[in-house]
Amino acid sequence: MSTADADAMRGKICLVSGATRGIGQATALGLARRGATVVIIGRSAERIKNTLALLRQESGSSCIEGIQADLSSVVETRQAAATFLAKYARLDVLINNVGGTFLRYQASPEGYELTWALDYLNHFVLTQQLLDLLKDSAAKSGEARVIEITSSIYRYSPAGFTRLQGQQGYNGVAAYAQAKRAQLVYALQLARQVQRSGVRVNAVTPGFVATGIAGNNGGGANLVMGLIRRFSLPVDEGARPILQLACAAQYKGVSGRYFYRFQEQKPDPSCAKPEHVEQLWRVSTEMAVL
């Protein structure tokens, strides 16, 4: 990253979801090192406290704050957005990073399938709640950026959103792939909707990254993840393409794109099909009670 890119983040406010470890934490650190004010969202007060201490120490910046919320909950996601809105008058970069995989069926606090709630629905809710602020910030400074952290596994999910995973016949990998597809479809559609406002929306797959993702699934899954981790990228490397999209001048004006790390890729054409986009918007709005 050039000095000009680093300087470009001074005075900017960035919000990163799911940043108490993994890619989110490394991304938050990268943003703080580049001089941005960084707000992280996490579910545990203790892990937020520890992360803030780590980020402040590693970046030398004191402009790092935390909001506590269980992002699998629509209600708590809305509260997190309200807390942010009450405190900050601008938002330059929103990084929807939080996610997880659940091999056994679990329900979110509002009774939705947990992967869908954690990997997609709160991204929709948080962004929609903060959209006016993003637009306002873009009007004042020329641009605001939203980045969806998705996964190339989305390709293995059926195109539509009429059937979401439920308790009956639950398949955790399919649930993850569908939520990641939803993120991508949402990002592409939002980019089209807000194009004239100066809000830029892109999606990125960070690659295989050695984090604790899927570490909650116990036994055999942990063994497999341990093996995969050996061949995975270090966490800092996973954050690098995200930081590029968030900070680099070369992405000014770039919107509605999908990247596998630094490489732009054509999204599966089904992601732009109006009936699928409409389905996703309908189901998201109903679940988010917007």
Ligand SMILES: NC(=O)c1ccc[n+]([C@@H]2O[C@H](COP(=O)([O-])OP(=O)(O)OC[C@H]3O[C@@H](n4cnc5c(N)ncnc54)[C@H](OP(=O)(O)O)[C@@H]3O)[C@@H](O)[C@H]2O)c1
């Ligand atoms: N790692 C990869 O190879 C890979 C590949 C493709 C895409 N991705 C995507 O990258 C993103 C980050 O993944 P990661 O690998 O960094 O995962 P990770 O190491 O498991 O980190 C997940 C983060 O989300 C937080 N989180 C989990 N549940 C939460 C909840 N209910 N409310 C609020 N925060 C919650 C965790 O907080 P706690 O500290 O409280 O657990 C943690 O900070 C995900 O969207 C993932 O799908 C990862």
